[in-house]
Amino acid sequence: MPRNPLDSPLEHQQSLDDMRRKYRAERDKRLSVDRSDLLDLEGELAHYLDDPYLQAAPRRPIRDDVDAVVVGAGFGGLLSGAYLRKAGVNRIRLIDRAGGVGGVWYWNRYPGAMCDVESYIYLPLLEEFGYIPSDKYALGADIRAHAEMIARRYRLDADALLQTSVTGARWDEVLRRWEVSTDRGDVISTQFLVLANGALSKLKLPDLPGLETFQGHAFHTSRWDYSYTGGDARGDLTGLRDQVVGVVGTGASAVQCVPPLGRSAKHLYVFQRTPSTVAVRANRPTDPEWAQSLEPGWQYRRMVNFTTLVTGGHDDEDLVSDGWTDVYRDVLMSPKFAGLSPAEAAKAIEVADLAKMEGVRARVEQIVRDPATADALKPYYRYLCKRPAFHDEFLDAFNYPNVTLVDTQGKGLERVYEHGVVANGVKFDLDGLIFATGFEFGTLYTHRIGFDLVGRDGLKLSDKWSPGMVSLHGVTTHGFPNLLVLPGPGSQSSISVNLVHALWENAAHIGYIVRRTLEEGHRTFEVTEAAENEWVQTLLASVRDISAYLADCTPGRRNNEGRPADRSRQNVDYGKGPIAFYKLLREWRDEGSLAGITFGDLTRAKRTFARNIAPPASAGPYVKRRTGPHVKRGFRLAGKRCILCPHVRLLFGIGMPWQVVLTSAMSNARRLST
Numbered sequence: 001m002p003r004n005p006l007d008s009p010l011e012h013q014q015s016l017d018d019m020r021r022k023y024r025a026e027r028d029k030r031l032s033v034d035r036s037d038l039l040d041l042e043g044e045l046a047h048y049l050d051d052p053y054l055q056a057a058p059r060r061p062i063r064d065d066v067d068a069v070v071v072g073a074g075f076g077g078l079l080s081g082a083y084l085r086k087a088g089v090n091r092i093r094l095i096d097r098a099g100g101v102g103g104v105w106y107w108n109r110y111p112g113a114m115c116d117v118e119s120y121i122y123l124p125l126l127e128e129f130g131y132i133p134s135d136k137y138a139l140g141a142d143i144r145a146h147a148e149m150i151a152r153r154y155r156l157d158a159d160a161l162l163q164t165s166v167t168g169a170r171w172d173e174v175l176r177r178w179e180v181s182t183d184r185g186d187v188i189s190t191q192f193l194v195l196a197n198g199a200l201s202k203l204k205l206p207d208l209p210g211l212e213t214f215q216g217h218a219f220h221t222s223r224w225d226y227s228y229t230g231g232d233a234r235g236d237l238t239g240l241r242d243q244v245v246g247v248v249g250t251g252a253s254a255v256q257c258v259p260p261l262g263r264s265a266k267h268l269y270v271f272q273r274t275p276s277t278v279a280v281r282a283n284r285p286t287d288p289e290w291a292q293s294l295e296p297g298w299q300y301r302r303m304v305n306f307t308t309l310v311t312g313g314h315d316d317e318d319l320v321s322d323g324w325t326d327v328y329r330d331v332l333m334s335p336k337f338a339g340l341s342p343a344e345a346a347k348a349i350e351v352a353d354l355a356k357m358e359g360v361r362a363r364v365e366q367i368v369r370d371p372a373t374a375d376a377l378k379p380y381y382r383y384l385c386k387r388p389a390f391h392d393e394f395l396d397a398f399n400y401p402n403v404t405l406v407d408t409q410g411k412g413l414e415r416v417y418e419h420g421v422v423a424n425g426v427k428f429d430l431d432g433l434i435f436a437t438g439f440e441f442g443t444l445y446t447h448r449i450g451f452d453l454v455g456r457d458g459l460k461l462s463d464k465w466s467p468g469m470v471s472l473h474g475v476t477t478h479g480f481p482n483l484l485v486l487p488g489p490g491s492q493s494s495i496s497v498n499l500v501h502a503l504w505e506n507a508a509h510i511g512y513i514v515r516r517t518l519e520e521g522h523r524t525f526e527v528t529e530a531a532e533n534e535w536v537q538t539l540l541a542s543v544r545d546i547s548a549y550l551a552d553c554t555p556g557r558r559n560n561e562g563r564p565a566d567r568s569r570q571n572v573d574y575g576k577g578p579i580a581f582y583k584l585l586r587e588w589r590d591e592g593s594l595a596g597i598t599f600g601d602l603t604r605a606k607r608t609f610a611r612n613i614a615p616p617a618s619a620g621p622y623v624k625r626r627t628g629p630h631v632k633r634g635f636r637l638a639g640k641r642c643i644l645c646p647h648v649r650l651l652f653g654i655g656m657p658w659q660v661v662l663t664s665a666m667s668n669a670r671r672l673s674t
């Protein structure tokens with residue numbers, strides 16, 4: 001049994017002091033290392049980005065004219081697409097560089113890939129689809145299949161542009177539309193632009209000398225090369241029987257893929273910089289009786305219950321009752337803390353944290369037989385410094401005779417050479433090198449999404465947001481009309497460990513704004529500067545100062561690799577937590593005036609024009625309404641951007657020189673624009 005420092009008040013001050021010293025020493029070891037980890041994957045390294053699951057199919061560039069472009073086909077993009085449909089939006093182009101939908105679940109197909117938040121609350125729209133995942137934690141393939149089902153149900157797949165990267169987006173003030181360009185030469189004009197690029201979609205490799213010289217098989221876990229390893233997501237990697245393989249990293253992806261690799265490879269070296277906390281997962285098949293007993297509204301209730309508990313709120317019930325809710329109950333909101341002063345509570349939380357971490361370390365000792373390996377796998381930092389991992393086989397994999405942990409004491413690999421890697425001054429010859437090194441996180445938004453946006457008057461989003469984000473609710477920003485952004489960490493919104501809950505709430509919010517814009521016959525909406533500045537002030541006032549906590553953490557994603565102060569203080573989540581944030585969004589919608597939003601100042605002619613685009617509120621998602629012979633919106637004709645003026649019944653192209661096209665071209669124009 002782990003020793004609980006709370007059991008002995010006399011002992012716990014001593015334990016705390018000792019542990020604080022130990023945590024700081026472990027942090028300092030890692031801080032002293034140069035952690036420059038942003039490597040642009042270009043030239044000889046560009047192949048790391050290739051899609052191993054589907055060959056790129058050539059196609060012609062598309063010139064198109066749609067109602068909404070959604071960038072990113074993960075759950076954020078799919079939920080946005082679903083809510084845009086519910087809002088009456090007709091033509092939607094979902095664009096993703098992946099060859100299919102699912103986002104991270106398209107890319108991350110490594111053996112053992114699963115969600116680490118319970119699938120009954122992680123997979124969205126379960127009630128609507130009448131679907132219950134077969135296990136408490138679903139396999140990646142099942143999650144991807146569910147994403148495909150959402151795409152089909154909401155007809156987001158038919159017009160999707162896959163294997164296509166968005167390379168730019170420019171606001172056209174004359175047409176009042178976004179022009180989106182892609183690496184396939186597409187130019188798509190759209191009324192609304194939704195950015196659902198994902199917070200963990202840009203893979204990261206360590207900037208190692210000699211990386212490009214490695215002659216064996218090398219790939220990132222989000223581009224798993226089954227043609228080399230054999231087997232499938234369940235394991236049985238027959239191609240590795242005679243292979244010596246190295247895995248770089250011991251974070252969330254490594255925790256899941258090390259056991260199947262260990263069972264299959266001739267020898268597996270696991271190179272560790274910082275150990276993860278690995279607690280019990282206890283996955284199990286879904287109980288059919290429980291599934292039968294679920295009542296309408298169950299999924300949303302369960303999601304809210306989970307998010308409430310894991311963000312320090314109170315609920316009498318713990319519906320999910322897993323490692324996540326345990327952590328928060330034991331560490332953050334123990335009833336033991338009631339009635340304490342803030343300083344006493346902070347100390348009590350620290351003691352509870354220590355007890356929790358002692359439990360994690362004791363588990364390592366119980367499972368891993370070799371004492372030196374067990375010692376190296378013990379994490380020394382406070383529980384929430386890093387996203388905790390939950391797994392029942394990871395630690396045991398280090399008992400396999402063919403699995404060796406190479407602990408680098410925070411330094412990471414030194415270099416790569418033709419036939420392997422160097423760590424701790426020792427050469428390790430390898431046939432395969434697998435980078436479980438995660439994703440770019442917390443960097444400048446436009447760097448992460450891979451393109452810049454140019455808003456009104458040539459304003460670049462990178463310029464506007466480089467000193468720090470400015471937005472209303474993290475969703476929309478002044479100077480970029482009709483642009484809607486899905487949340488990620490520190491994006492002036494609010495997320496928690498179940499990211500899909502946040503994506504779902506925000507997708508509904510986006511759907512509402514679009515529906516109101518269309519219903520009221522407007523072509524554009526835009527947040528005022530005053531409203532977004534006010535939101536920034538609200539955020540700053542709501543944020544609890546946890547800089548001291550973060551500064552004490554071992555370097556990682558949460559504290560910007562040990563440099564928390566380098567992040568703009570504006571790039572934060574709403575400090576009162578996700579449940580309060582979703583309530584705030586709901587109240588904003590219920591109030592009805594779209595406070596802080598202005599609509600495009602439409603002329604009478606444009607109102608007529610806009611009505612032709614917008615279906616009535618009562619129309620179902622797929623109903624298309626056209627009154628009269630008018631072309632719906634701007635389009636291209638003979639390479640010119642054109643709009644139709646419904647009153648004079650002329651087509652005129654915009655550009656230099658102006659072009660007037662007689663109505664005799666109208667049938668052609670209609671064909672082009674629908």
Ligand SMILES: Cc1cc2nc3c(=O)[nH]c(=O)nc-3n(C[C@H](O)[C@H](O)[C@H](O)COP(=O)(O)OP(=O)(O)OC[C@H]3O[C@@H](n4cnc5c(N)ncnc54)[C@H](O)[C@@H]3O)c2cc1C
Binds near residue numbers: 165253
């Ligand atoms: C292996 C793994 C497991 C995870 N497990 C969990 C979990 O259990 N619980 C949890 O809450 N979260 C988990 N996450 C976090 C995960 O990011 C979210 O749960 C969620 O799936 C994110 O959805 P998204 O739509 O925001 O982004 P993504 O799923 O990342 O989708 C974004 C898509 O945008 C595309 N894209 C980006 N830029 C461009 C561009 N310029 N042009 C075209 N396409 C572009 C990408 O290719 C990607 O497909 C996990 C993440 C990973 C990597």
